Amino acid sequence: MKSIKYLLLRRITQISILVLYIGANVYGWNILTGTFGASMLFGIIPLADPYNVLQVFATGFVLATDVLIGALIITLFYFVIGGRAFCSWVCPINMVTDFANWLRRKLNLDKEEVNYRFLKRSARYWIMIVGILVSAVVGVSAFELVSPITIMQRGVIFGFGMGWALIVGILLFDLFGVKNGWCGHLCPLGATYSIIGAKSIIRVKHDHEACTNCMNCKVVCPENQVLSMINKESISVTSGECTNCGRCIDVCDDDALGFNIRDFKTGGK
């Protein structure tokens, strides 16, 4: 039945994580310190952004073990629960782009399907690779210079400076430019997590028998190419591009979608 269960849970998770980070700087809390680049959980468990680590690796600098272990922990975590769960459950930009999407629906901006010849959803994988190459050439983590994710996160922890302009830019781009433009087409971190979580255990499963073909799920899905099985087959979403956000489950009137454990016997379906 229609609900906002997962939406609410995600907002609570996203905001709680930000609050913990802010508290670490402002009040000296020792629960989750640092930023997404690298963090410390309870002061002992290192966490690090695997794409950031790849970029530093490309510059030729040999990182200290703390960060390497941190990147490994994060990679394993999202390998299991679905890489892009980061995007929908943790990343603060998700709130911005979800807001843009919501506005698009309210303002009826989605009526016309526009086909952008050069801006395919595969662009993010190219950007991911180019980001690593640029890091190697220039000798500095290239995506970190322009990443709205960490700019927004550092913004709320340490102050925005001019960084807010980039966040507004992303909002406008997603609202009036390309639908799901940033998260669904450009973001190389999302691309990295798509690859990491391609074989994840937690998946959305579709029940073809219960589906009434209302397409509510496809309207609300930020990566609706992954829902190709709707009203066709009773299988799981297999694409790593699914963000496990659970919005499709929320909006489904027929209980035809739900989180499930990937069935490895049938080749992940």
Add this chain to the structure above:
Amino acid sequence: MKDSNNRRNFMVTSLQSIGLATLGGALWSGYSDGVKASPLVLRPPGALREEDFLKACIKCGLCAEACRNRDTNIDKETGEPRDSTLKMAKGGDSILIGTPYFIPTEVPCFMCDDIPCVPVCPSGALDMKSLLNDKEEMDINKSRMGLAVVHKESCIAFWGIQCDACYRACPLLDVAITLEYQKNDRTGKHAFLLPVVQDSACTGCGLCEQACVTEKPAIFVLPNDIAKGKAGDHYVKGWDAKDQERVKDAKEINTKDERSEKSPTDYLNMEVEY
């Protein structure tokens, strides 16, 4: 027919993608290279040389958080933490975004004994080893964040006015800044007490810059790469036995070029060409 069309389409799309990726990559590189070039910035203690630091820093902010939340930073009157020395560069700061830095005139480095900012660095951008002293203990006096430089013309001590604000503010009192006594010939009966920064001891903490009484500080910290010159390997201190070691095995080199053909007088009489 259809097959060859598909192949053609694939080729065209691939080439377009590669072209766009190259163009994007070139623009991205240009931008990144531009924002990297901000040499006038002071980094936390133990920071690697700027070039390596920019590679290594993962922009996590753990050093800045440790700096802000150190025990000694609690304001005794309000019980609240004060502004921290280390700030994280924001958009528009003209410092590589997300990297830690400090501005002495705002908040200098107070050179905490326990150095809270360095051990928390997870990436190795702040290097603990560079701060170890002979006893293998971390020693903040080993840090080289920059070098204080005195501008004589605006320093009132050089005018003959009695001022030792920087000398007193220096945490390495009479070591990193010493006073040089000179006779003031203008008055004939007073002394100049001139501040002199000792490169061998100055950590670049910036306490002197903050303490300086002039409108714009006459003593200020510059990054080492900017503040320091380099004599080059070919200058040897002949009076220094250790330095002399460097040329122990040196062989005589005779350079013959166009100029060696002329006599030294020709060279001395030659006008300088601009």
